[in-house]
Amino acid sequence: MSSNPKTTAETKAALVVTGLSSSYQNRTVLEKIDFSVEEREIFVIMGASGTGKTTLLRHILGLDVPDTGRISLLGRQLYPSTRKTVFELRKQIGVAFQHGALINSMSVIENIELPLQNNTKLNRSTIRVMSRMKLEMMNLTGFENYMPAQLSGGMLKRAGLARAVVMDPRILFFDEPSAGLDPATAAELDELILELRDTLGMTIVIITHALESAAKIADRLLIIGGGCVRAIGTFKEVEANADEYVQSLMERRPLQKKIEGDTYINRLTANIDD
Numbered sequence: 001m002s003s004n005p006k007t008t009a010e011t012k013a014a015l016v017v018t019g020l021s022s023s024y025q026n027r028t029v030l031e032k033i034d035f036s037v038e039e040r041e042i043f044v045i046m047g048a049s050g051t052g053k054t055t056l057l058r059h060i061l062g063l064d065v066p067d068t069g070r071i072s073l074l075g076r077q078l079y080p081s082t083r084k085t086v087f088e089l090r091k092q093i094g095v096a097f098q099h100g101a102l103i104n105s106m107s108v109i110e111n112i113e114l115p116l117q118n119n120t121k122l123n124r125s126t127i128r129v130m131s132r133m134k135l136e137m138m139n140l141t142g143f144e145n146y147m148p149a150q151l152s153g154g155m156l157k158r159a160g161l162a163r164a165v166v167m168d169p170r171i172l173f174f175d176e177p178s179a180g181l182d183p184a185t186a187a188e189l190d191e192l193i194l195e196l197r198d199t200l201g202m203t204i205v206i207i208t209h210a211l212e213s214a215a216k217i218a219d220r221l222l223i224i225g226g227g228c229v230r231a232i233g234t235f236k237e238v239e240a241n242a243d244e245y246v247q248s249l250m251e252r253r254p255l256q257k258k259i260e261g262d263t264y265i266n267r268l269t270a271n272i273d274d
Helices: 053-060 083-090 108-119 124-137 153-165 183-200 211-217 235-239 244-250 261-269
Strands: 013-024 027-038 042-046 068-073 093-096 171-175 203-207 220-225 228-233
Touching: 013 053, 013 203, 027 053, 027 203, 027 220, 027 228, 042 053, 042 183, 042 211, 053 068, 053 171, 053 203, 093 153, 108 124, 108 153, 124 153, 153 171, 153 183, 183 203, 183 211, 220 235, 220 244, 228 235, 228 244, 235 244
Parallel strands: 042 203, 042 220, 093 171, 171 203
Antiparallel strands: 013 027, 013 068, 220 228
């Protein structure tokens, strides 16, 4: 398990979510979500597909407005807020997407330089040096002139990560870092995530299905199920949680749902005209 170098007395919340609820087409997606993430903490969010993890991330990034609730990001209230506030906050966060999300018509180095070109007044030489530093951190030295289509899956993720951290954000969001990777490449990415926290002091929020990675890097773990928080704590604390949904997730087994015969027949025959 990850070992956060900061003591409890030194920590401060980088992200606070309070009473957040969200719905889509009259279906509740998230209901009364409460949690906080401390500075320099690696916080992992897990849950089965369709449980609201992506919706939660979109609210935190200011892309969607929740029905109710509050989000405080880096000490500033996100809802309600002005466009200027959201824009300034986004300069202090990085987002690494599941498949890298690089622009295919641009080289690796050009992709990584984009945030610096769009958000700073640095000269071209300084931007190039800073971008190369992040490429070297991601073990991609020598690949700066490659096009995204020439990279492997693991290299695409590392290039996307380099772009996400090129401006040294205070908080990094990483969506499914291990998805589609072989065990060795996934382990290498885990080490990079730990290095970012330990050397650059970043707060890191990760959405993942990879239990092995979560056990290795997470300071704390949040389990979402049915749109609600089902468990939160260290990996060992969550692993010991007696909730049936949590246990099915941690033990990688299906959650058994027993359906009575009459209920099953009624479901099949509902809204069928005679």
